[in-house]
Amino acid sequence: MFGYSLSEVGNIFVMQGFSGLSLFSVLLLMALGLAVIFGQMGVINMAHGEFMAIGAYTTVLLSNIAVSYDFVQSYFVFAIIAAFIVAFIIGYLVEYGLIRHLYKRPLDTLLATWGLSLIMQQIFRSIFGAKEVSATLPDWLLGSFKLTPNIDIPINGVFVMVLTLIVTGGVFVFMYRSRWGLRMRATVQNRVMAGAVGINTKRVDRVTFALGCGIAGVAGAAFTTIASTGPTTGSLYIVDSFMVVVLGGTASLIGTIASAFGIAQTQSILQFFMTSSMGKVATLLTIVVIFMMRPEGLFSSKVRK
Amino acid sequence: MNSLAKKLLDGREGAVSLALLAAIILIVLPLLLDPFRIGLVGKYITYAFVAVSLVLLWGHGGILSLGQGMFFGLGGYAMAMFLKLEASDPISTKIQTTPGIPDFMDWNQITAIPWFWQPFQSLTLTLLAILLVPTFFAFIIGYAMFKRRVGGVYFAIITQAITLILSILIIGQQGYTGGVNGITDLKTLLGWDIRTDSARYVLYYLNALLLIGCIMLSHYILSSKFGMMLLAMRDKEERVRFSGYDVANFKIFIFCVSAMISAIGGAMFTLQVGFMSPSFVGIVPSIEMVIFAAVGGRMSLIGAVYGTLLVSFGKTMFSETYPELWLFLMGGLFIAVVMFFPNGLAGVYNKYKNKIGFLRRLSESDKETPTVAAPVPANSVTAKPQGETA
Numbered sequence: 001m002f003g004y005s006l007s008e009v010g011n012i013f014v015m016q017g018f019s020g021l022s023l024f025s026v027l028l029l030m031a032l033g034l035a036v037i038f039g040q041m042g043v044i045n046m047a048h049g050e051f052m053a054i055g056a057y058t059t060v061l062l063s064n065i066a067v068s069y070d071f072v073q074s075y076f077v078f079a080i081i082a083a084f085i086v087a088f089i090i091g092y093l094v095e096y097g098l099i100r101h102l103y104k105r106p107l108d109t110l111l112a113t114w115g116l117s118l119i120m121q122q123i124f125r126s127i128f129g130a131k132e133v134s135a136t137l138p139d140w141l142l143g144s145f146k147l148t149p150n151i152d153i154p155i156n157g158v159f160v161m162v163l164t165l166i167v168t169g170g171v172f173v174f175m176y177r178s179r180w181g182l183r184m185r186a187t188v189q190n191r192v193m194a195g196a197v198g199i200n201t202k203r204v205d206r207v208t209f210a211l212g213c214g215i216a217g218v219a220g221a222a223f224t225t226i227a228s229t230g231p232t233t234g235s236l237y238i239v240d241s242f243m244v245v246v247l248g249g250t251a252s253l254i255g256t257i258a259s260a261f262g263i264a265q266t267q268s269i270l271q272f273f274m275t276s277s278m279g280k281v282a283t284l285l286t287i288v289v290i291f292m293m294r295p296e297g298l299f300s301s302k303v304r305k
Numbered sequence: 306m307n308s309l310a311k312k313l314l315d316g317r318e319g320a321v322s323l324a325l326l327a328a329i330i331l332i333v334l335p336l337l338l339d340p341f342r343i344g345l346v347g348k349y350i351t352y353a354f355v356a357v358s359l360v361l362l363w364g365h366g367g368i369l370s371l372g373q374g375m376f377f378g379l380g381g382y383a384m385a386m387f388l389k390l391e392a393s394d395p396i397s398t399k400i401q402t403t404p405g406i407p408d409f410m411d412w413n414q415i416t417a418i419p420w421f422w423q424p425f426q427s428l429t430l431t432l433l434a435i436l437l438v439p440t441f442f443a444f445i446i447g448y449a450m451f452k453r454r455v456g457g458v459y460f461a462i463i464t465q466a467i468t469l470i471l472s473i474l475i476i477g478q479q480g481y482t483g484g485v486n487g488i489t490d491l492k493t494l495l496g497w498d499i500r501t502d503s504a505r506y507v508l509y510y511l512n513a514l515l516l517i518g519c520i521m522l523s524h525y526i527l528s529s530k531f532g533m534m535l536l537a538m539r540d541k542e543e544r545v546r547f548s549g550y551d552v553a554n555f556k557i558f559i560f561c562v563s564a565m566i567s568a569i570g571g572a573m574f575t576l577q578v579g580f581m582s583p584s585f586v587g588i589v590p591s592i593e594m595v596i597f598a599a600v601g602g603r604m605s606l607i608g609a610v611y612g613t614l615l616v617s618f619g620k621t622m623f624s625e626t627y628p629e630l631w632l633f634l635m636g637g638l639f640i641a642v643v644m645f646f647p648n649g650l651a652g653v654y655n656k657y658k659n660k661i662g663f664l665r666r667l668s669e670s671d672k673e674t675p676t677v678a679a680p681v682p683a684n685s686v687t688a689k690p691q692g693e694t695a
Contacts (some may be wrong), residue, residue, distance in 0.1 A: 013587050042458075044458045044461070077509060101644060102643065102644070105643075107457065107458065108643040109643075110369070110458060110461060111595065112460070112640045112643040114639055114643065114645075115636040115638065115640040116640065117636070118636035119632065119636035120635075122633055122636070125629070126629060188662070239455075239465060240464075275477060277474070277476065277477030280473055284469065284473075288467060288470070291463060292449040292450065292455075295453045
């Protein structure tokens with residue numbers, strides 16, 4: 001196969017599969033936030049990548065503080081929480097100032113949030129500079145496991161995956177086991193009735209949007225462990241994350257997870273055997289073709305429309 | 306006025322607006338500006354083709370395509386491939402390992418012109434390709450999407466993804482497309498040097514006349530029954546479907562028309578500017594062209610041209626002097642247009658025109674001679690500023 005021996009192909013699949021898992025983690029965290037916002041509210045948030053960048057920059061800032069006050073080994077946990085809170089608050093304000101005026105016009109929301117993303121990118125550039133910055137990582141995130149002599153598994157990748165698992169679990173519990181989640185799902189199913197039984201639907205919208213942004217912030221914190229952050233980092237992931245949500249079917253978290261996994265693995269394995277750009281082209285093309293054949297997404301809830 | 310002229314010009318008021326636009330771009334700007342600036346305006350005008358196509362598709366059809374850059378790029382690349390082949394004759398490329406092929410192919414160890422470049426040795430085939438290839442793409446995409454009743458934001462996202470695919474493909478396949486630099490060093494069109502000042506003027510006028518032609522064609526489409534159908538579909542798609550019309554076919558048709566108009570703009574861009582590069586194909590240019598149409602007024606063909614000229618001019622001016630401020634302004638423009646001026650400049654103009662005497666008389670004279678659009682029963686669909694149904 002392509003001039004590699006069988007054991008080499010096996011190793012390549014494990015290593016590429018693992019790097020696919022890191023990509024899967026970031027994509028999933030991004031897409032979870034999007035799926036919450038798009039799936040629950042029907043709002044297209046083109047600035048979602050910038051909320052991820054907010055999380056990443058928050059982490060970088062905290063790491064700088066940690067370096068000067070010497071608590072590098074432990075800051076990362078705080079950084080994740082801070083990234084969530086900062087992105088949550090900014091998301092809350094954005095919903096209040098912008099999104100809530102545009103709920104009935106989804107295409108206009110798309111344009112307005114694109115404008116917002118331009119503004120946010122420029123703010124990043126003015127504050128942090130056009131160069132990419134990276135956080136100082138604690139020692140326990142560096143290095144790698146050696147599974148076999150030929151297979152290296154980087155620790156930061158494992159960490160990002162564990163974090164993704166925790167956040168995904170958290171979103172599940174929040175959506176399906178908490179009072180807030182119940183209100184959100186009620187509002188999605190029937191806004192008027194939800195209002196009639198005393199749910200403050202406007203507040204639910206605001207919290208849903210802010211929550212989605214907060215998850216993007218966590219994605220940003222996770223992102224700093226595997227790459228450096230620049231003003232346009234977020235925009236690199238936005239199309240991919242939309243593809244994840246669209247392919248997975250908007251109303252289903254399981255679908256989001258499955259499609260994030262499929263896309264990330266396909267892309268990272270194809271990128272090894274083809275050039276990086278052709279692997280990306282092949283992946284996106286596959287998604288578009290699948291979508292054209294199954295417009296409701298891979299995992300759609302069966303609803304009579 | 307006879308009825309064909311009325312349809313082409315959009316009534317007496319439309320004729321005056323179009324004449325004013327024509328006077329500005331054909332007479333006033335060439336008198337005021339030096340050849341360099343005229344080249345710039347010419348470049349803006351090529352963007353205006355896309356803005357006009359978006360007025361048709363988005364303003365009247367309610368279909369937001371974030372992939373118009375793709376069609377612009379396909380048209381532009383088709384023209385650039387023809388010009389590049391003409392510029393790489395064996396004599397002027399004799400220092401290459403393989404003379405007679407474009408320089409970037411030689412750099413990438415390609416020794417023969419690839420098959421998909423072959424048709425571009427003929428101008429007729431190139432012109433056909435400019436018009437038909439993007440239209441064909443639009444047909445495929447439109448057929449796959451609209452027949453499955455995919456629309457709204459899904460359509461926007463998928464067209465954006467397809468645009469991304471095309472731009473990654475162009476950048477990645479350096480040997481076949483010139484990669485990130487694009488196709489440069491274009492010299493002559495059938496032996497006529499396109500880089501001189503006089504050529505710039507000739508191309509500018511050709512450009513402007515083609516644009517006016519496209520606007521008249523669009524007026525014709527919009528004033529026909531099909532134009533009414535578009536509005537009806539935009540506002541109450543289900544009702545149109547239940548009345549027995551195949552909504553998908555109308556959408557595919559308008560998508561193809563808008564792709565063709567954008568492609569003409571792209572081809573003219575290559576001629577006017579003298580190169581084509583992937584930076585005019587990707588996601589960012591595609592969405593910027595949406596804002597051109599939105600600023601001018603998404604319902605107004607002529608407004609879209611003014612919007613394009615103003616925003617592009619602002620971009621050139623600000624990004625030269627205050628590059629930081631520009632992104633803030635651009636972002637603010639997106640938000641402001643959506644929140645406060647959903648009908649753009651044309652909306653502002655329509656709001657205040659009744660205060661100015663002769664403009665009011667113009668629009669009243671149009672009303673006395675009812676057009677297709679004039680008698681609107683109370684409960685039928687009307688043109689609302691918002692292009693979407695909730």
